[in-house]
Amino acid sequence: DTEVTQTPKHLVMGMTNKKSLKCEQHMGHRAMYWYKQKAKKPPELMFVYSYEKLSINESVPSRFSPECPNSSLLNLHLHALQPEDSALYLCASSQFGGGITDTQYFGPGTRLTVL
Amino acid sequence: RKEVEQDPGPFNVPEGATVAFNCTYSNSASQSFFWYRQDCRKEPKLLMSVYSSGNEDGRFTAQLNRASQYISLLIRDSKLSDSATYLCVVNERNTGKLIFGQGTTLQVKP
Numbered sequence: 001d002t003e004v005t006q007t008p009k010h011l012v013m014g015m016t017n018k019k020s021l022k023c024e025q026h027m028g029h030r031a032m033y034w035y036k037q038k039a040k041k042p043p044e045l046m047f048v049y050s051y052e053k054l055s056i057n058e059s060v061p062s063r064f065s066p067e068c069p070n071s072s073l074l075n076l077h078l079h080a081l082q083p084e085d086s087a088l089y090l091c092a093s094s095q096f097g098g099g100i101t102d103t104q105y106f107g108p109g110t111r112l113t114v115l
Numbered sequence: 116r117k118e119v120e121q122d123p124g125p126f127n128v129p130e131g132a133t134v135a136f137n138c139t140y141s142n143s144a145s146q147s148f149f150w151y152r153q154d155c156r157k158e159p160k161l162l163m164s165v166y167s168s169g170n171e172d173g174r175f176t177a178q179l180n181r182a183s184q185y186i187s188l189l190i191r192d193s194k195l196s197d198s199a200t201y202l203c204v205v206n207e208r209n210t211g212k213l214i215f216g217q218g219t220t221l222q223v224k225p
Contacts, residue, residue, distance in 0.1 A: 045212060103149070108158050
């Protein structure tokens with residue numbers, strides 16, 4: 001089973017709202033990732049958690065705040081977003097967070113619209 | 116120079132055709148290589164990992180040439196359902212960070 005789940009599927013929010021995206025995996029993977037994808041572009045890495053610790057932050061604005069409550073869960077807290085933050089937000093997980101055989105599996109994404 | 120380069124296409128081919136996609140990468144220390152498939156408004160899905168010896172999965176064959184830093188994907192007997200964007204992906208050594216190409220769009224027509 002290579003399933004990563006994400007909620008909600010769609011989210012519309014105003015620039016003053018606070019919302020959270022959730023991601024869950026039950027594959028025993030120890031690394032989890034947040035990506036942002038705009039139309040007709042490849043995914044862009046935002047954050048990496050490895051063994052529940054933040055290991056990579058790709059200079060993401062502070063209005064995006066990741067949280068890893070445990071090895072199966074990953075949240076992305078959103079506050080004071082801008083319309084240009086509208087995108088598909090993808091979560092992924094992998095067994096180790098690096099290494100020659102490590103493979104990332106993606107969730108279905110949350111399509112976010114900021115008004 | 117982009118770290119992973121692909122021809123964006125689109126490749127428009129008839130059903131039953133054989134089509135090949137190519138990809139080059141710039142970091143010679145890269146250690147893992149993948150092809151992902153992404154349908155419109157969906158998530159990327161792993162199609163194949165790519166190994167130096169080459170590997171085949173049904174109608175799909177992937178090859179890696181480390182000396183030339185070149186990765187290929189061959190699709191034989193194309194089906195309408197193969198229409199998608201194919202992403203060439205390289206795993207940055209040790210960090211787990213994936214470097215994506217821009218993707219190649221394939222449209223298979225009846």
